[in-house]
Amino acid sequence: MTIDVLGAIKKHVITAVVTLVVVFAAVAGYTFTRTPQYTASAQLLATYKGSSAQDTNANAFNSGANYIESQIATYPELVKTEAVLQPVITDLGLNITVDDLAKQVTASNPTDTMLVEISVEDTDPKSASNIANSVASSLQKQITTTLYSDEGEKIVSPVNLQIVQQAYVPASPSSPNTKMNLAIGLVGGIVLGVVAAVVKDLLDRRVRQSSDVQAILNDVPVLGTFSNSDAFSGKAPVIIAKPASPEAEEIRRLRTNLSFALPENNLSNVIVVTSASQHEGKTTTSVNLATAFAETGSSVLLIDADVRSPSVASALGIEGSVGLTHLLTGKLSAQDAIQRYWKPNFHVLPAGKQTMNPSIMLNSRAMKSLIAQVAGHYDHVIIDTAPMRVANDAAVFVKEGGELLLVVGLGVAEKKQLRTTAQELKTLEIETAGVSLNFAEGDKKKDEYYYYYGSDDDKAASAKSNSDGKKHKKA
Known part of the structure; x- marks a missing residue:
């Protein structure tokens, strides 16, 4: 295992600086309180x-x-x-x-x-x-x-x-040697600060920043980063609720980068979203990414395939008691199971109630047939799947031709679990299209001039879209 010393210092610079200050202060205090000899x-x-x-x-x-x-x-x-x-x-x-x-x-x-x-x-x-x-x-x-x-x-x-x-009266004290002691304190503080940062990094079990992700996933690109903002915990996707916000621009950036990263193949428009473990924000990423694609006028279908713990319907504020499970078992038609949300081109297929073994159902011919049909009908199909720690449903969908977007929650994801997920994907020969980071800490004050707020007409259109979204949700 290689140790990224510079990376550890950058992540734990406060620890390194505090250690330096404490060591230097201790040495200085000892030096200046000693009686001269x-x-x-x-x-x-x-x-x-x-x-x-x-x-x-x-x-x-x-x-x-x-x-x-x-x-x-x-x-x-x-x-x-x-x-x-x-x-x-x-x-x-x-x-x-x-x-x-x-x-x-x-x-x-x-x-x-x-x-x-x-x-x-x-x-x-x-x-x-x-x-x-x-x-x-x-x-x-x-x-x-x-x-x-x-x-x-x-x-x-x-x-x-x-x-x-003979001995003569010394002109200066022999100890303490102030200059030497302070130099030793400074050098010792720097060395111990680096050691403290490295040790803290080695003992830290969680993923804290993008460098941790890249160290584990190697060449997989980070396509987007969502800030740790309350805007993502609202009852509607950020692009609908706050279309001119910095958080909305973060989502649009992920949409654009992902569009360039997707290869040209039959099912490249099928984006499978998963994470290594629970509570990393994969559903938040799925619903916001789907909204970002729908905003451009593209036809979008958002499927909640995490039937063990469905959350798409709750995140969008829509009815989720019927959906994918009913469609796959033939209890409902696609027309009855799929709901329209916000815009005519944005459709959602909730998970529905779990009626059989999820692994068997998601690996069924009916599921494969459904993916093939919707991939040909919609411009973008976003599938929110279970975390890899729970089940490898995402691997099943990607093996059929979809593209994998791995969501990593900074401060939530564990390095060990992310390594396990990376190893499993490598064993299954599954390539990850990219990574989306959640809960990134940034400056509390955003530069309002950095983001595009649009003209008065744009703001009015955004307000109307927001109002339409609320109507659809009520419907």
Whole structure:
């Protein structure tokens, strides 16, 4: 599975930005609330004295060098002992314990050198330098005199430890390093923001935008997008209720794009509408698309083939107790089952009451014969079918020659179910003509000048059409 990092960031940019701000603010808060610490360092050089003036040959020199190397390795730990630090506390009059002072002092022996570097960190720069110099002097005294005395008898130390660099008062704090910390906070915030966006995208089970759809359906084009508007939940199609609205233009765009996408074959005027799962707005798309075709003067038949859960009649506000099921079983003629809606060229065939197994009925010869007849009689036949999760009725109609329009409800459709649907269609060798997206979030304020509102005559005609639609519904 490939991860679209840029796509994840675009979808979850708020998450990424919030993570960046939180991380950067946390690092900045930590940095600016820390008490500044100052570090002062002193250096000592260890040399070998030798036990006599005759010890000047090469062997004695090498032996002395080896001795110093073995001794100097212990000095970083010796610095933290009571023997070295207690004199410092006494000389400087510090109100501190040896253990606490040891935490402020660090010592090291740089590789391949005879140097001992002593560093002291303190909140006061002058105290840091004073303590560092005092520790260096105390260590020097311990190495050159005290450690080599035996019951009061002074013994010459074979090691000469000399202060070669005293500690000076630091001009600026050593920590916190404000610039570095803020840089780390910024980079860390960006990285964690990207990670948070990617993780959120991977954990998000729902389809949120067109890129999610295209990632699953590959080359299937998105032919239209319906906004998440209350206009689509009205008791009449948007083109009838609000013909000059932005939502009406969205429907007309889908109609136009779909017209160009349909191939030239015998049943290319049969458009089968389905979705991967329930509540994605396939019926809303079906009734509005049928209305858009009827608006142009084309003869249109809208069939509600979702006999398990019919909703076309309810969406149009017409009687739906009789329809397709009665026609297929021979209980009614086409003239009695099909209703006229809004305009003379717009006909609707409701689902009717379920009287037998839907799969058997929709796969029957009567159904195939009906599709073939109406395809030759109408310019456009729109079939609203059950979601693929419920039944693959849509696949049956498309196999007979119809064209598939897949509806995807953004924020409703689940990626897993959409992948399952895509895989099933691929297995059945069914190509999808296009995708229509529902519930797209857009700007709350539309640019009124972007949409065509028409002349006064056009508005009057729209008002008359709206009035006619209401009359037909009552009839």
